[in-house]
Amino acid sequence: MEIVNGTTVQEFILLGFGVEKEKRLVLLIVFTILYIITLVENITIITVVFMDAHLAQLPMYILLSNFSWLEICYVTTTMPHMLFDLVSPPGLISFHACFLQFYIFFSLGSTEFFFLSAMALDRYLAIxxxxxxxxxxxxxxxxxxxxxxxxxxxxxxxxxxxxxSKLTFCGPNIIDHFVCDPVPILSLACPPLGNVPFICRVIIHVLFLVNVLFVVLSYGIVIFTLIKSSDQGSRQKSFSTISMHLLVVTLFYGTVGAMYLIPRGESQAGARKAAALFYTAISPFLNPLIYCLRNDQVREALGKLLRRMSRLLMTKGMV
Incomplete structure (x- = not known):
């Protein structure tokens, strides 16, 4: 095959979960429901915040609504293609589409790093x-x-x-994953790879460690300040909010961090898929529930919005 732009590979095959037809159907149903609920949850949060004049001016909820939009983008980057691959395997994806997904997916992940740091900064300043x-x-x-x-x-x-993307890919073109991830992509590149793997690892680790250290330091100071506080009512309310933030941070950073602690052997492909599935699908589904389920202001604003919509529907029905 003629080399085009330094590569003979014009498309990749995403193996996905590698299960038989019956299990694919179950996964399709489960992930479709999960995707729809995730979209509804995060759209609801955005709507509630921007429809409530008070919440729309509060920094924590400005961050939270943008975080929900980030989660919508994050899950949409991979989930529709993954669902399509479950319907009609094998998961063919063009060379350029694969790298576009790779870029958007990891850019959104990095943006989530910075958002979690911004939310930690907000709580630090507020408390x-x-x-x-x-x-x-x-x-x-x-x-x-x-x-x-x-x-x-x-x-x-x-x-x-x-x-x-500038490396030479001369075959094979099978990616043992459901998303275009740099680890399996680099394993398909033809030598010499030069310093590319090292540079990529350094960038990923720096982004991860800098944000983790910032979040840990911020919440550490916040917790220390709350422990010293004499206002028990305010302390209890702040601890409740902080505990929800820490749960989201722990779930996301813990799962992403595990991806870099797992050895790069082929036998770990299943573990990598499970970890990636958690922070690409499960985490965006859980985050709205964790942040808002125990948040009185969000629940009150949601109640107002539902009552307003109910009155509007009744008025239209009467007309």
Whole structure:
């Protein structure tokens, strides 16, 4: 085959979960339901925040609504293609589409790193510097912080994706995964690979470790401040909010971190798929529930929205 742009591979095959037809049907039903519920949950949060004039001005909910939009983008990057592959295997994906998915998926993951750090910063300022908090985290400042998270997230992976895409892929073209992931993609590249794997690992580890350390330090100071606080009612409410944030952080960073602790052997492909499935599908489904299920302000705003919609429907029905 003639080499085109340094590669003979024009498309990849995503093996997905490698199960028989009956199990594929079960997975298709489960993941379709999960995807729909995830979209509904996150769209509901965005709607509730922007329809409530009070919540729309609070930094925590500005961050939360943007985080929900991020989760919608994140799960949509992989889930529709994965569902299509379950319907009609094998999972063919063009060379360029694979790298586009790789770039968007990991850029969104990096953006989530920065959003979790931004939310940790918000709680740190709100609890440790309450008097200065309204000036520091004004709505305009919060939107600037949100924009920075998106920009930094999408800038982080331009270089590694470009480096990997310039490698020579002369076959085979089978990726033992349900998403275009750099580890199996690099294993298909023909030598010499040069410093590309090392550079990619450094970028991924720096992004991960810097954000993890920032989050741990921020919440550590917050918890220490709350322990010293004499206001028991405020302390209990703050601990309730912080515990939800810490649960999301632990689930996401724990799963992503496990991906880099697992050896790169072929026998670990199943474990990698399971870990990737958790932070690509399960985490976006759980996060809205974790953040909002015990949040009185969100539940109150949701109740107001539902009552408003109910009155509107009744009025239209009467007309």
């Amino acid at each position: 440790c510097h309450p008097l200065r908090y309204p000036q520091i985290m004004s709505p305009n400042s919060c939107y600037s912080l949100v924009a920075s998270c998106w920009v930094l997230g999408f800038l982080a992976y331009i270089f590694p994706v470009t480096l990997i």
